[in-house]
Amino acid sequence: MWNLMVVEDEPIVRMGLRYMIHWENLNVCWKAEASNGEEALGILADEDIHIVMTDIRMPGMDGLALADEIKRRNPSIALIFLSSYDNFPYVKEAVRLGAVNYLHKPTMDEREVEETLQKAVEQLERTMQCQPPQLMEEKINAFLLSLLDKYTYPARIIVPELLEEPYRSRGVWLTTFRVRDDAASGVAETDRMKFLSIRCVIDEYASREWGGFVFHRNHREIIWLAPAVAGTGAEGKEARDAYVDKLRQRVFELLNVPLVISCSSVYGRLDQIPKAYLEAELNCPANQQFHSLHVRLAKEYVDRHLLEDVSLAKVAETIAISPSYLSRIFLKEVGESFSDYVIRNKTEYSKKLLRETNLKVYEIAEKLGYTNPHYFSKLFKERVGMTPLEYRNQ
Structure with a gap:
């Protein structure tokens, strides 16, 4: 229609x-x-x-x-x-x-x-x-990524399946997948093709037997957002853990790639997906090569204090390591510098505020912890390609 x-x-x-x-x-x-x-x-x-x-x-x-x-x-x-x-x-x-x-x-x-x-x-x-099919795929991927953070959570769900059963009454959970660091080739194009193959395998088996959505963040992390009850009727923690292990084994059998996997528990509402994602990030086993404990703690701190003046030195002091060491491991494991990570997250939240509120630009800057609205506008234009006002009026 x-x-x-x-x-x-x-x-x-x-x-x-x-x-x-x-x-x-x-x-x-x-x-x-x-x-x-x-x-x-x-x-x-x-x-x-x-x-x-x-x-x-x-x-x-x-x-x-x-x-x-x-x-x-x-x-x-x-x-x-x-x-x-x-x-x-x-x-x-x-x-x-x-x-x-x-x-x-x-x-x-x-x-x-x-x-x-x-x-x-x-x-x-x-x-x-x-x-072009890839344009629609990119749009859906961007929307699903926006569900993972309370600061970018959308005002409207544009994927109608998420508003239907079994999501509506039974809840959701999610799993994150990454290629183990010691299995990476170090060649960008090779790693990208490997990543796409892994995503295709997970998507095929997850959608065929359990259901849900498989998407990615910067071709580094795969996220599977799934209904609490599988299409086959399976449910409960034991069934979820068994199925995730089955996915891990399938990827290893077909592609010979070891994965680092972390799951959340079930959450009853869609607006709790950011909590599910944070739980999955923090639940990653310490003995597996995923984000190190310090990087996970740093990301958690940024997520919880995004509306403040977040600095590398302040975060490093909070988690008891040196700023230079945190800077080095953050860039290696996340793929972007600490400051770029903070600015990107603040920018995404400012885009949401520009779309969904009538706050003035200086009020948004202030809300995000920027004392100088001109500096905020400069950062916004560098990353979005237009000023905050141009973005709001487009």
């Missing part, structure tokens, strides 16, 4: 359109309506919209300005324009923006609206077929 949003400042026109045709028969869901362009952009930020039918002449942001912004944010959205004016410049601009059709409100009828919707659906189906 394709989601439709109608943007029209006259309520009577919106009502007339809503009851003019049977939208569901065209595989279209009347998802949302807005009375102006600004309201429509707010809805687009929160809802998954595929088709926008918008009036051209509206107070404030008009339909053409709205369409320009929509195309900049998401070029795959199908646009349909409405207007009371049979005006050639409007038609010309609609064509430039790639509109599906330009409907003249005083003369349009049920058949014309239906044909336009059918054309929009056909356009969307072609677009989805042409979309």
